[in-house]
Amino acid sequence: MSTHNVPETFSIPVGPLHVALEEPMYFKIDVQGETVSHIDINAGHAHRGIEYLTTKRTMYQNVVLTERICSLCSNSHPQTFAMAAEKIAGIEVPERGIYLRTVADEMKRVTSHLFNVALLVHLVGYETYFMHMMQVREIGQDMLESIFGNRQDIGAMCIGGVRYDLDDKSIAYIKGALDKIEAETKDIIKTFKTNGSILRRTKGVGVLTHADAITCGVVGPVARASGVDYDVRREAPYAAYDRLPLVVHSLTDGDVWSRAMVRLEEILTSINLLRVCLRDLPGGPVNINDRPDIPPGQAVTRSEAPRGEVIYYLRTNDTPQPERVKWRVPTFMNWDSLRFMLQDAKIADIAMIVNSIDPCLSCTER
Amino acid sequence: MNFLTIFARNLKQGPQTEAFPLGPAFTPDRLRGRIEFKAESCEGCRICERVCPANAIRFAKTPDGMTFDCWHNTCVFCGNCEFYCPTDAIHQTNDWDLSHVNADKFDMVEHGLIPNQTCVDCGATALNTAPMVKNAKPPLSTEEVAEVRARCPKCRAKYLKNRKVPA
Numbered sequence A: 001m002s003t004h005n006v007p008e009t010f011s012i013p014v015g016p017l018h019v020a021l022e023e024p025m026y027f028k029i030d031v032q033g034e035t036v037s038h039i040d041i042n043a044g045h046a047h048r049g050i051e052y053l054t055t056k057r058t059m060y061q062n063v064v065l066t067e068r069i070c071s072l073c074s075n076s077h078p079q080t081f082a083m084a085a086e087k088i089a090g091i092e093v094p095e096r097g098i099y100l101r102t103v104a105d106e107m108k109r110v111t112s113h114l115f116n117v118a119l120l121v122h123l124v125g126y127e128t129y130f131m132h133m134m135q136v137r138e139i140g141q142d143m144l145e146s147i148f149g150n151r152q153d154i155g156a157m158c159i160g161g162v163r164y165d166l167d168d169k170s171i172a173y174i175k176g177a178l179d180k181i182e183a184e185t186k187d188i189i190k191t192f193k194t195n196g197s198i199l200r201r202t203k204g205v206g207v208l209t210h211a212d213a214i215t216c217g218v219v220g221p222v223a224r225a226s227g228v229d230y231d232v233r234r235e236a237p238y239a240a241y242d243r244l245p246l247v248v249h250s251l252t253d254g255d256v257w258s259r260a261m262v263r264l265e266e267i268l269t270s271i272n273l274l275r276v277c278l279r280d281l282p283g284g285p286v287n288i289n290d291r292p293d294i295p296p297g298q299a300v301t302r303s304e305a306p307r308g309e310v311i312y313y314l315r316t317n318d319t320p321q322p323e324r325v326k327w328r329v330p331t332f333m334n335w336d337s338l339r340f341m342l343q344d345a346k347i348a349d350i351a352m353i354v355n356s357i358d359p360c361l362s363c364t365e366r
Numbered sequence B: 001m002n003f004l005t006i007f008a009r010n011l012k013q014g015p016q017t018e019a020f021p022l023g024p025a026f027t028p029d030r031l032r033g034r035i036e037f038k039a040e041s042c043e044g045c046r047i048c049e050r051v052c053p054a055n056a057i058r059f060a061k062t063p064d065g066m067t068f069d070c071w072h073n074t075c076v077f078c079g080n081c082e083f084y085c086p087t088d089a090i091h092q093t094n095d096w097d098l099s100h101v102n103a104d105k106f107d108m109v110e111h112g113l114i115p116n117q118t119c120v121d122c123g124a125t126a127l128n129t130a131p132m133v134k135n136a137k138p139p140l141s142t143e144e145v146a147e148v149r150a151r152c153p154k155c156r157a158k159y160l161k162n163r164k165v166p167a
């Protein structure tokens, strides 16, 4: 066979649709044989103009709008936005509201992490286990629907506290659901540590070294899997995190497996935090029961979304609408690291590596 | 081994998917679905209209009174209206089945009317809204609320001012 006319490198398009999460991101990938030699990332397919829209809505409408920036971090956005408004207006959230904020946050984290790791298993090709993991996640989704009235946009936050309350019945229900999810997650962790197919596909794949992680400034589980021990919940506690036994998990290998493992361990931590919150839940009002005008001012707030640190900048004037809202989302920091992770990877691993940063383009390109 | 246990359990449990539309679908009590409006309890404060992020709620003055319309095809079911409504006049039911044929798309509206009435004191035409008396001290009796309700805003204020507060 002659090899004269066969060029050594090919350029292949990956995306913009259906890379891993059916979110639009386009990679122009140069390959040598089966190995990735160069990556060009082209984003910006999903611009919805939400940042502009926020300046056309009142502060109270924006709590709902920011919730719709991302479906999986749909609690972190309104929470961080509300925190900024509260900072400007000097609003103190009542103690019970603070705990309920944490409850909502951690419930969303559990289901978000389960979703991402389930997708990883799907991309590994282990469909049966993917179905099983989604079924486990469904326990969490049913819990969200039963407590908040919606599977994704849970509408828990409001400026000045939370919009929902828990009674003994719902607390007992949550505890029961958590017990189920905890047992299943422990099983999933065992499977991740022992299953040959998962280990072979994910160990040592898509490595992001500690140094590269620092260079890219990655956040969230991506950072923690590369040994960057950083979690906003501990560094700059908000809600009730300063009184909870938070454990920050970090690993050092920086591969796809480590990122999944950090997420799985975080699920167990979240379940533990939830139990402590439900046990220590103080009495009293859940919000300030008022709709005060937010005075002119500016504030920066941040929180730990399931995907990592999300930062909000809010500037208000004397109209009911904010003058400027700007947010920095975790995927914006994390997707750059794909250049390092994908370098010298195999074509077949591309989707899996992309999924491992838990990309969320709807919030990054908003 | 682990997998075999799951397999056996799933075999025993049967399908996890819901049989809908052939059977009922999982619907928790707190599910935030179709909007329900009770004109009798509405104070006409229009807070719901202001906080609705989708502009799905519209009040309009008509010769008969003030109409309320909530467009279900615009509503995002966020629940802001119910949360900020001072009287529970607006409520999200757990009815989520809003499928309809295209021809009915303009009928997916929750409609209500706060009728006009004639003020029993001055005879002016005013809206028969629920009185805003939640913070009145001491709380009003049912008869008093009905009396306030029968008046126009001006005469309501007068009534409340002249109300004899038992010592």
Ligand code: SF4
Residues within 6 Å of the ligand: B041, B042, B043, B044, B045, B046, B047, B048, B049, B081, B084, B085, B086, B087, B088, B089, B090
């Ligand atoms: S429904 Fe509630 S919020 Fe809307 S106008 Fe009536 S009383 Fe006010």
Ligand code: SF4
Residues within 6 Å of the ligand: B035, B048, B051, B052, B053, B054, B055, B056, B057, B070, B074, B075, B076, B077, B078, B079, B080, B081, B082
């Ligand atoms: S649920 Fe939300 S979108 Fe729907 S009418 Fe109420 S405030 Fe508007």
